[in-house]
Amino acid sequence: MLNERYVALGRVRSVIRELFEYGIARKAEIGEENVFDFSLGNPCVPPPEEFERELSGLIAGGDALSLHGYTSAPGAPEARAAVAAYINSAFGCPVTAGDIYMTCGAAAAVTITLCALCGAGDEVLAFAPYFPEYKVFAGQAGAKFVAVPSLPGTFAPDVSALSAALTRKTKAVIINSPNNPSGVVYSADEIAAICSVLRRHSERTGSPVYLIADEPYRELVYGGAEVPYVMNFYDDSVVCYSFSKSLSVPGERIGYIALNPKAAQRDDLFAAVCGAGRALGYVCAPSLLQRACTRLMGRTSDISAYERNRDRLLSELERYGYEVVRPQGAFYLFVRSPEPDAAAFAERAKKFELLLVPSDDFGVKGYVRIAYCVGADMIERSLPAFRALAQSYGLNEK
Ligand code: PLP
Numbered sequence: 001m002l003n004e005r006y007v008a009l010g011r012v013r014s015v016i017r018e019l020f021e022y023g024i025a026r027k028a029e030i031g032e033e034n035v036f037d038f039s040l041g042n043p044c045v046p047p048p049e050e051f052e053r054e055l056s057g058l059i060a061g062g063d064a065l066s067l068h069g070y071t072s073a074p075g076a077p078e079a080r081a082a083v084a085a086y087i088n089s090a091f092g093c094p095v096t097a098g099d100i101y102m103t104c105g106a107a108a109a110v111t112i113t114l115c116a117l118c119g120a121g122d123e124v125l126a127f128a129p130y131f132p133e134y135k136v137f138a139g140q141a142g143a144k145f146v147a148v149p150s151l152p153g154t155f156a157p158d159v160s161a162l163s164a165a166l167t168r169k170t171k172a173v174i175i176n177s178p179n180n181p182s183g184v185v186y187s188a189d190e191i192a193a194i195c196s197v198l199r200r201h202s203e204r205t206g207s208p209v210y211l212i213a214d215e216p217y218r219e220l221v222y223g224g225a226e227v228p229y230v231m232n233f234y235d236d237s238v239v240c241y242s243f244s245k246s247l248s249v250p251g252e253r254i255g256y257i258a259l260n261p262k263a264a265q266r267d268d269l270f271a272a273v274c275g276a277g278r279a280l281g282y283v284c285a286p287s288l289l290q291r292a293c294t295r296l297m298g299r300t301s302d303i304s305a306y307e308r309n310r311d312r313l314l315s316e317l318e319r320y321g322y323e324v325v326r327p328q329g330a331f332y333l334f335v336r337s338p339e340p341d342a343a344a345f346a347e348r349a350k351k352f353e354l355l356l357v358p359s360d361d362f363g364v365k366g367y368v369r370i371a372y373c374v375g376a377d378m379i380e381r382s383l384p385a386f387r388a389l390a391q392s393y394g395l396n397e398k
Contacts (some may be wrong), residue, residue, distance in 0.1 A: 009136065016040065019346075019355050026353070036382035037355045038370040041180065041331065043248035045301045045373075051247055054292045067291070071284045073274055075102030075256070079290040083256055086297035091229035099261050101273050102285035104253035106216045107133060109240035112280060113257055114141035114172065116272035117210055122171040127157050128363030129181050129334070131214070134174055140280075143171065147363045155182040155325055155334070159193045166201045172210040173198060177227060178217040181362050181369035182334040183310075183327020185221060188228040195234040208236040208264055216242035216255070217330040219300045222307045225328040235262040238269075243293045245331075248301040254289040306331045309372040309379055320387045321395025331373040334359070337366050338393040348392065352385040 016039055023037040058067060074080065080097040087095045103109040110133075114124060120142040126134050128147040138145040148165045151158045162173070175194065177186040186194075195211065202208045213230040218241065221227060230237045242255035263269055284290075313333055317324050323336035335356075337345035342358035346368055349356045359367035372379065390397070 005139075009139075015361055016357050019357060022350075023355050030353070033381065035353050035355070036378060036385055038372065038374065038382075039355045039357055041245075041371045041373060042250060043245055043301065043331075043373055044375060045248055045303070045305050047248045048296070048299055048301050050296055050299060051249070051292065051301075054295045055288070058288060058291055062291075067288055069287060071102070071287050071290060073277060073282075073284055075100065075285060076287065076290050079294040080256075082294035082297055083258065087229075087231075087258055090298060091232065093229065093231045093260070095231070095258055095261055099259045099266075099270070101257040101259075101270075101277065102290050103240075103255050103257055103277070104282060104285055105244055105250070105255045106214055106240050106242035107137070108253070108277075108280075108282060108285075109242070109255050109257045110134070110174065110212065110214055111137040111140055112273055112276045112282070113212055113238050113240060114138055114143060115276035115280065116269065117141070118143040118171045121169060123167060123169045124172050124174065125162065125165055125170060126174040126176070127155075127162070129155065129179070129359060129367070130174070130363050131176060131180050132361045132363075144169075146170075150182075150184075153325075155179070155184045157186060157190050157194055159190070159197055162194060163197045163201075166197070166209065168205050168207075170201070170209050172212050174212045174214055175230070176214040176217075178220055178225075178327075178329025179332075180217065180330055181332045181357070181359065181367075182325050183330045183332050184325065185225045185227060185328040188226075188233075191228045191230060191233050195230075198234065198236075202236070210263075211237040213237065213239045215239060216245050219246045219298075220303055220306060220331060221329040222310060223328065227329070231258075231260045231262075235260055236264060238263075243289075246300045246303075247293060247296060249289070249293070252286065252289045252293075254286055254293050256285075305376065306373060309374070309376060312376070312379055313370065313372055316383050317386060319398050320390040321397055322386075322390060325367075331371060333370040333372060334367050335370060337368055338390075338395060340366055342366050342368055349389055352389045352392075354382060354385050354389060 019039040080100040118141040244250035325334040356368040
């Protein structure tokens with residue numbers, strides 16, 4: 001007898017992966033340039049030159065044994081110190097190296113944090129639309145995942161819905177801004193409102209609800225949008241960061257957890273994070289990458305390409321008559337399906353060689369996600385297909 005939970009999890013089909021595989025097969029059939037694959041959130045711009053320079057410098061100048069050896073479980077001291085110094089200077093938070101735990105990307109950061117916080121039967125909340133893996137991460141922690149609706153149309157956080165969803169079992173709320181899949185960025189007022197609801201609830205029940213900010217898209221914002229730093233709003237908070245998207249290195253698996261030094265049970269929380277990382281078998285984050293990425297704190301690959309893609313697609317899709325959530329960040333457009341069934345819409349889009357992800361797995365019905373981290377040339381080639389798809393639904397062109 002195997003672990004039935006994992007057998008089932010391993011068998012669940014991922015709509016995004018299936019679409020991606022379909023795209024590969026279709027490209028082989030009709031030619032790469034004729035398929036418009038908007039399925040995956042894989043960065044399309046190379047890492048910045050400094051990344052290659054830091055890597056080569058480390059390899060050329062370093063002590064190979066220490067560079068490729070295990071670091072201590074929370075990370076190399078210089079990496080943790082660099083992250084803490086950056087958080088201090090960029091966001092004015094008095095975080096120290098001791099509050100930082102280096103991880104294999106945001107996925108590991110969120111999983112470790114949830115395992116550190118939750119016991120069996122606890123509840124973890126997130127606003128829909130949400131990153132589908134949160135359900136898996138909460139399940140790993142033995143917790144129940146509860147989706148909280150966002151405000152219809154804008155997908156801003158619905159703070160009253162959050163308040164209604166909180167129970168004595170609520171252990172954590174995950175927020176993800178800039179958001180995958182909506183591209184929405186939460187304002188300082190929205191974050192403050194979320195925190196005040198959590199604070200009131202924690203006081204009433206006598207046990208803290210933790211706020212987890214999942215931030216793989218922090219730097220990917222456009223038109224001057226700002227991403228408030230949750231530690232400045234709420235003491236019982238944890239930031240889960242990833243270099244995957246900012247430096248275009250998702251396959252390298254590197255990120256970190258930053259604990260708020262003001263968290264009520266800060267010392268136990270850090271111990272629990274170390275314990276969870278150990279129990280999950282992470283040992284330590286990739287040693288070379290810890291050093292290379294933390295020498296580039298705050299730096300990004302050339303994200304201007306994403307902003308150009310966003311502007312071009314947004315204005316054209318709106319012109320063809322689609323209703324699009326106006327994204328301020330990440331590299332996704334969330335587009336309303338012209339028919340109630342988003343899967344049916346995505347199926348019809350395939351006839352026009354457009355690969356779009358239906359929103360159901362993100363916890364929202366009636367939308368599709370377009371990952372616009374693709375070449376500008378593909379966007380140009382795809383526009384007639386988007387237009388023909390709109391016309392097939394009789395949408396009014398502006
Ligand atoms: N959280 C969100 C919202 C994401 O979109 C992703 C990846 O796409 C992750 C976490 C996982 O990121 P990482 O590659 O750093 O594990």
